[in-house]
Amino acid sequence: xxxxxIEKKSAATIRKPAPRYKVLLHNDDxxxxxxxxxxxxxxxxxxxxxxAVNIMMEAHFNGLALVITCAQxxxxxxxxxxxxxxxxxxxxPDE
Numbered sequence: 001x002x003x004x005x006i007e008k009k010s011a012a013t014i015r016k017p018a019p020r021y022k023v024l025l026h027n028d029d030x031x032x033x034x035x036x037x038x039x040x041x042x043x044x045x046x047x048x049x050x051x052a053v054n055i056m057m058e059a060h061f062n063g064l065a066l067v068i069t070c071a072q073x074x075x076x077x078x079x080x081x082x083x084x085x086x087x088x089x090x091x092x093p094d095e
Contacts, residue, residue: 018071018072019071019072019093019094020069020070020071020072020075020093020094021069021070021071021072021075021076021091021092021093021094022066022067022068022069022075022091022092022093022094023044023066023067023068023069023070023075023078023079023082023089023090023091024064024065024066024067024089024090024091024092025040025055025056025059025064025065025066025067025082025087025088025089026059026063026064026087026088026089026090027059027060027062027063027064027088028087028088030086031086031087033056033057033060035086036052036056036059036087037049037052037053037056039082039085039086039087040052040055040056040067040082042085043078043081043082043085044067044068044078046068047067047068055067067082067089069094072091075091076091079091
């Protein structure tokens with residue numbers, strides 16, 4: 001009886017990180033600054049009040065501000081939530 005030895009090569013699985021997306025807040029002429037800050041804090045729980053104020057001010061002065069960079073599913077949720085509360089928001093791939 002002979003025993004056959006088979007060499008198995010284990011293929012290393014390389015996992016690519018999920019693509020990340022930017023959630024962007026656009027300036028508008030309808031909502032108060034206080035409302036925008038409060039909405040950001042309610043929508044993105046990881047934001048502090050100073051961060052929310054900075055995001056609002058950046059959108060106010062530059063027309064656009066980065067809210068958060070995260071996985072696509074979360075970005076879509078944040079964007080839709082901001083829109084449902086009357087803010088203008090979009091997402092784009094983080095390159």
